[in-house]
Amino acid sequence: MDWQQPESALLIVGHGSTVNPDSSAPSLAQAEAIREHGVFREVACCFWKEEPSLRDALLFFREPEIREVYVVPNFISEGYFTETVIPRELELEGRLTTRPGGQVWKYCEPAGNHPAVTELLLRRAREIAPGVAAAETTLLIVGHGTALNENSAVAAKREVEKISALDTYASVQNAYMEEAPLISDWARLTTTPNVVVVPFFISDGLHSYQDIPVLLGIESETTAAASQREVFRRNPHRHHGRDLYYASAIGTEPKFAEILVEQAAAFDTAALDLSPIA
Amino acid sequence: MLPRAERALSDWLASGARGIGQLLIVKTGGFSLRHREDEARADLQVFRSPNDATELARLDDAENYRPLKTAPNLRHGWVLELADLPALRLALDLFYPGRLPALAAWEANQLATTPLRATLDRQTGMYRSAAKISDGEIDELVGRFCRSRGGEPGCLRTILWARDMTGARPSLRLPLDKFIAPVDQTERGEHVMPLLCQEACNLLVAEARKVVKDSSNRAERTGFEGSC
Structure with missing residues (x-):
């Protein structure tokens, strides 16, 4: 992390959860790592469903030395949160917002848009199914999907296109929790003897650790949170005559701290769209 | 500095x-x-x-x-x-x-507070319906959810936000101390830094939505039974 911003702060915005203790863990861990590298004068997190809230974050970074605040959504895709909730709660007027007093808040792209995410997904897929022939394997990238915002599934589709182009797996497909093709239909969607499922989520929170395993049929009911169970699930799971492998989410990877910093750095080098957020 | x-x-x-x-x-x-x-x-x-x-x-x-x-x-x-x-x-x-920055802002006389109705009216998506909560339901909800002791789960913050633009207290079921900044909300009566609440949290917004949903489900059931 050569990029140094002694007159700037980094605000990592996560979803958080009122029911799952692991949801905010990746953001907090990455904030700690970035703080230790001393890239920014200050590093803080805020969450939609936990404390500090996005509204609380309006009170952060009041030192006159902090001229700029980079806001990086620790979200996997553009969507309802990045386009509606975060700008509204943080009172962002667009990509650039100047606060009274002249401090500038720079609204960066979400972590999931970073090009290195593709490699993280592939690494997860390889780690959980070592020695499994990719040519006899379908890779399913599972996103949330929501009727609230049509962009929510775009990032997951983009990753599938990028991985498909590598021509490694027999098939690479998208599936979603809340829109078709549904992950609960995985057996119908695939034909190969091996199916590797990688959740395209930041944390092993409510959706990736508790909901999707039920939708896959590898858990009959919602389990305790990841941090409250002694062992991670054992792969493979034998279902519908196939070997099913299920991975953990990518947001806790140490590489993600670099991704968050690079999304901030990218703001200053990207050609800016200064139009208001829709 | x-x-x-x-x-x-x-x-x-x-x-x-x-x-x-x-x-x-x-x-x-x-x-x-x-x-x-x-x-x-x-x-x-x-x-x-x-x-x-x-x-x-x-x-x-x-x-x-x-x-x-x-x-x-x-x-x-x-x-x-x-x-x-x-x-x-x-x-x-x-x-x-978030509590130390709120305290520092309060001491600098720069802590803006947001009435609960403004917080609820701003919501979109699944929380939009929370704005339909009545004043009476707010009184009951805040009295139950935000109380310093014996609440569900309860909260040790000092509430600085009003119910709405009239400046009304959100709940008359809470002691006046709950709205006075330097009071020790643990009731030990010691000199401690207050946990200031300048705006309702997302947990309270989510509870408000639940109250509205339960209330509309009850109304639907009553209407259905009434029509039989």
């Missing part, structure tokens, strides 16, 4: 404040933090990194998740030894996220 939150923290400690929320702060070579109810205990597990506060604040004594860090259910049995004021500030930011 010290950052504003550290300055506020330092000033409060110099004024003799014993802690914040359920935390006792003791000046040592650096600082030590523990549960205020653990003051006399000698069998505490020792932690030394401010980042340990994340784990210490995450679960209660029964290992249940604490989604609201200002709920009066901080776990017991530990002591956190911290080297200096920046480490203390970081730990407090993890135990009680």
Whole structure:
């Protein structure tokens, strides 16, 4: 992390959860790592469903030395949160917002848009199914999907296109929790003897650790949170005559701290769209 | 010059404040933090990194998740030894996220508060319906959810926001002390830094939505039974 911003702060915005203790863990861990590298004068997190809230974050970074605040959504895709909730709660007027007093808040792209995410997904897929022939394997990238915002599934589709182009797996497909093709239909969607499922989520929170395993049929009911169970699930799971492998989410990877910093750095080098957020 | 939150923290400690929320702060070579109810205990597990506060604040004594860090259910049995004021500030930011900046803003007379109705009216998506909550339901909900002791889960913050633009208190079921900043909400009556609440949290917004949903389900059932 050569990029140094002694007159700037980094605000990592996560979803958080009122029911799952692991949801905010990746953001907090990455904030700690970035703080230790001393890239920014200050590093803080805020969450939609936990404390500090996005509204609380309006009170952060009041030192006159902090001229700029980079806001990086620790979200996997553009969507309802990045386009509606975060700008509204943080009172962002667009990509650039100047606060009274002249401090500038720079609204960066979400972590999931970073090009290195593709490699993280592939690494997860390889780690959980070592020695499994990719040519006899379908890779399913599972996103949330929501009727609230049509962009929510775009990032997951983009990753599938990028991985498909590598021509490694027999098939690479998208599936979603809340829109078709549904992950609960995985057996119908695939034909190969091996199916590797990688959740395209930041944390092993409510959706990736508790909901999707039920939708896959590898858990009959919602389990305790990841941090409250002694062992991670054992792969493979034998279902519908196939070997099913299920991975953990990518947001806790140490590489993600670099991704968050690079999304901030990218703001200053990207050609800016200064139009208001829709 | 010290950052504003550290300055506020330092000033409060110099004024003799014993802690914040359920935390006792003791000046040592650096600082030590523990549960205020653990003051006399000698069998505490020792932690030394401010980042340990994340784990210490995450679960209660029964290992249940604490989604609201200002709920009066901080776990017991530990002591956190911290080297200096920046480490203390970081730990407090993890135990009680967002509260030191709110306190510093309040002291600088710059803490804007948002009426509950404005918070609810701003919601979109699944929380949009929360705005339909009645004043009577707000009175009951805030009285139950935000109370300092015996609430569900309860909260040790001092409420600074009004119900709406009229400036009305959101709940008449809470003691007046709940709305007065420097009061020790643990009812131990000590001089502590207050946990200030400048705007309703997302947990309360989610509860408001639930109240509206339950109320409309009840109305539908009554209507259905009435039509038979």
